[in-house]
Amino acid sequence: xxxxxxxxxxxxxxxxxxxxxxxxxxxxxxxxxxxxxxxxxxxxxxxxxxxxxxxxxxxxxxxxxxxxxxxxxxxxxxxxxxxxxxxxxxxxxxxxxxxxxxxxxxxxxxxxxxxxxxxxxxxxxxxxxxxxxxxxxxxxxxxxxxxxxxxxxxxxxxxxxxxxxxxxxxxxxxxxxxxxxxxxxxxxxxxxxxxxxxxxxxxxxxxxxxxxxxxxxxxxxxxxxxxxxxxxxxxxxxxxxxxxxxxxxxxxxxxxxxxxxxxxxxxxxxxxxxxxxxxxxxxxxxxxxxxxxxxxxxxxxxxxxxxxxxxxxxxxxxxxxxxxxxxxxxxxxxxxxxxxxxxxxxxxxxxxxxxxxxxxxxxxxxxxxxxxxxxxxx
Numbered sequence: 001x002x003x004x005x006x007x008x009x010x011x012x013x014x015x016x017x018x019x020x021x022x023x024x025x026x027x028x029x030x031x032x033x034x035x036x037x038x039x040x041x042x043x044x045x046x047x048x049x050x051x052x053x054x055x056x057x058x059x060x061x062x063x064x065x066x067x068x069x070x071x072x073x074x075x076x077x078x079x080x081x082x083x084x085x086x087x088x089x090x091x092x093x094x095x096x097x098x099x100x101x102x103x104x105x106x107x108x109x110x111x112x113x114x115x116x117x118x119x120x121x122x123x124x125x126x127x128x129x130x131x132x133x134x135x136x137x138x139x140x141x142x143x144x145x146x147x148x149x150x151x152x153x154x155x156x157x158x159x160x161x162x163x164x165x166x167x168x169x170x171x172x173x174x175x176x177x178x179x180x181x182x183x184x185x186x187x188x189x190x191x192x193x194x195x196x197x198x199x200x201x202x203x204x205x206x207x208x209x210x211x212x213x214x215x216x217x218x219x220x221x222x223x224x225x226x227x228x229x230x231x232x233x234x235x236x237x238x239x240x241x242x243x244x245x246x247x248x249x250x251x252x253x254x255x256x257x258x259x260x261x262x263x264x265x266x267x268x269x270x271x272x273x274x275x276x277x278x279x280x281x282x283x284x285x286x287x288x289x290x291x292x293x294x295x296x297x298x299x300x301x302x303x304x305x306x307x308x309x310x311x312x313x314x315x316x317x318x319x320x321x322x323x324x325x326x327x328x329x330x331x332x333x334x335x336x337x338x339x340x341x342x343x344x345x346x347x348x349x350x351x352x353x354x355x356x357x358x359x360x361x362x363x364x365x366x367x368x369x370x371x372x373x374x375x376x377x378x
Contacts, residue, residue: 001292001293001296001297003289009058009059009062012044012059012062012063013062013066015039016036016041016062016063016066016067017066017069017070019032019035019036019039019041019067019070020066020067020068020069020070020071020072021070023035023070023072024070024071024072025070025071025072025248025342027071027072029074029198029199032067032072032074033074033076033107034107036063036067036074036107037105037106037107037108038106038107040053041063042063042074042077042080042081042104042105042106042107043081043085043101043104043105043106043107044059044060044063045057045059045060045081045082045085045086046081046085046089046101046104046105047089047101050089050097050098050101050102050105051101051102051105051106052085052089052101052105053105056295056298056299057082057086057233057236057237057295057298057299058292058295058296058299060077060081060082060233060237060240061236061237061239061240061291061292061295062240063077064077064078064237064240064241064244065240065241065243065244065247065288066244067244068240068241068243068244068245068247068248069243069244069247069248069251070244070248071248071342073241073244073245075150075151075197075198075199075241076110076150076151076154076155076199077237078234078237078238078241079110079111079112079113079150079151079155079234080104080110080111080112080151080155081104081105082230082233082234082236082237083113083159083230083231083233083234084100084104084111084112084113084159084230085100085101085104085105085111086229086230086233087159087176087217087218087226087229087230088100088101088104088217089101090226090229091217091218091219091226091229092217092218093214093217093218095214096178096214096217100157100178103156109156110151110154110155110156111155111156111157111158111159111178112149112150112151112152112155112157112158112159113149113150113158113159113230113234114146114149114152114158114159114160114161114179114204115127115146115161115227116146116147116148116149117129117144117145117146117147118145118147127144127161127162127163127174128144128145128163129142129143129144129145129146129160129161129162129163129206130142130143130144130162130163130164130165130172131162131163131164131175131177132164132165134210138213139210139211139212139213140177140210140211140212140213140215140216141208141209141210141211142160142162142177142179142206142208142209142211143206143207143208143209144162144206145203145204145205145206146160146203146204146206147191147203147204148191148201148202148203148356149188149201149202149203149204150199150200150201150202151199151200152181152188152200152202152204153188153190153200153202154199155181156180156181157178157179157180157181158178158179158181158186158204159176159177159178159179159217159230160176160177160178160179160204160206161174161175161176161227162174162175162176162177163175164220173220173221174227175216175217175220176216176217176218176226176227177211177215177216177217178211178215178217179206179209179211179215183209183210183211184209184210185206185207185208185209185210186204186205186206186209187204187205187207188202188203188204188205189202189203189205190202191203194348195348195349195352196345196348196349197349228303228307229303231357232294232298232303232306232307232310233298233310234357235294235310235311235313235314235357235358236291236294236295236298236306236310236313236314238314238317238318238353238356238357239287239290239291239294239310239313239314239316239317239318239353240291240317241352241353242287242314242317242318242320242321242350242352242353243284243287243288243291243317243320243321245321245324245325245346245349245350245353246280246283246284246317246320246321246323246324246325246350247284247324248346249324249325249328249329249343249346249350250277250280250281250284250324250327250328252328252332252341252342252343253277253327253328253331253332253343254268254277256331256332256335256341257273257274257277257331267331273331276327276330276331277327277328277331279323279327280320280323280324280327280328283316283319283320283323283324284317284320284321284324286316286320287313287316287317287319287320288317290309290312290313290316290317291313291316291317293309293313294306294309294310294312294313297309298310307370308366308367308370308371311358311363311366311367312363312367314353314358314363315360315363315364317353318353318354318360319354319360321350321353322350322351322353322354324350325343325346325347325350326347326350328343328346329343329344329346329347
């Protein structure tokens with residue numbers, strides 16, 4: 001892993017930053033999505049043979065970070081090309097790859113991801129969405145509920161995490177299914193959120209949703225491996241989302257601190273203002289280093305090493321983002337709460353990276369158990 005970005009990565013970062021600057025904070029999601037797709041940014045991590053850029057999560061995280069730093073993040077990048085595109089490209093059948101990957105790469109198709117349930121958040125072993133075979137047709141029948149599923153209204157399908165019964169043990173094991181948005185028995189209800197985001201959150205109900213046998217992604221006996229192959233990119237991309245948001249807020253605060261003059265010098269000359277902003281910058285840079293390490297390990301095929309680093313990156317980026325946003329709002333004072341400066345809405349948005357897709361407490365549990373070897377309390 002190089003500690004200095006390659007010229008290719010620097011060029012990608014600069015070109016995406018220019019795209020984000022053109023759209024800015026008041027961006028139109030559909031227009032930006034279409035332009036980013038046309039430039040090849042949405043599918044930069046997907047295989048070239050299916051229209052992608054042939055890169056990895058390292059490149060995709062640069063795209064999301066720079067769009068976020070411009071104030072125009074595309075949250076569905078975390079879900080559609082990063083989670084779903086990665087899972088299908090690694091484990092999908094040839095038919096699934098041919099059907100979905102070109103559209104995910106060029107932005108004409110999107111896919112949502114459904115894992116969280118009312119009683120099964122961080123504990124995936126409590127997932128109750130089940131899939132059973134129809135003995136007469138070989139079809140799958142899915143039944144269950146999901147909550148806090150992003151972008152279902154704009155997605156062509158949702159990659160649903162369910163469980164099937166192991167014929168040998170009788171135990172339930174995780175499996176992934178592609179559920180088209182118009183499937184019979186597949187219903188969605190928007191969740192009323194305080195969070196002001198372009199992408200909406202939904203509760204899903206699956207009532208004996210009938211799917212063909214080839215809706216199952218990959219091997220029925222390797223569902224857990226396939227699931228975590230998608231969750232590691234999710235954590236890395238969430239880190240990119242948080243770092244970009246933190247950079248956006250910090251840039252607004254630095255600009256304000258340079259110009260705002262109350263006494264003899266701009267307020268940025270006072271250490272009470274300057275030092276917290278400098279610390280926020282340091283925290284964001286450190287989080288980015290861990291994110292880059294996680295992306296490098298994942299793209300190199302080290303799923304175990306990437307799991308640890310991805311969790312750490314997500315934790316560090318979430319904390320750095322919240323602190324950067326809070327300090328930026330505080331730097332602007334009353335102006336930090338106005339629509340004109342566009343920071344107040346980030347107070348709520350910045351908490352997303354602390355909460356989703358896994359809470360900071362569960363990451364601390366992971367590190368204490370997996371890295372430090374401490375016993376579990378649950």
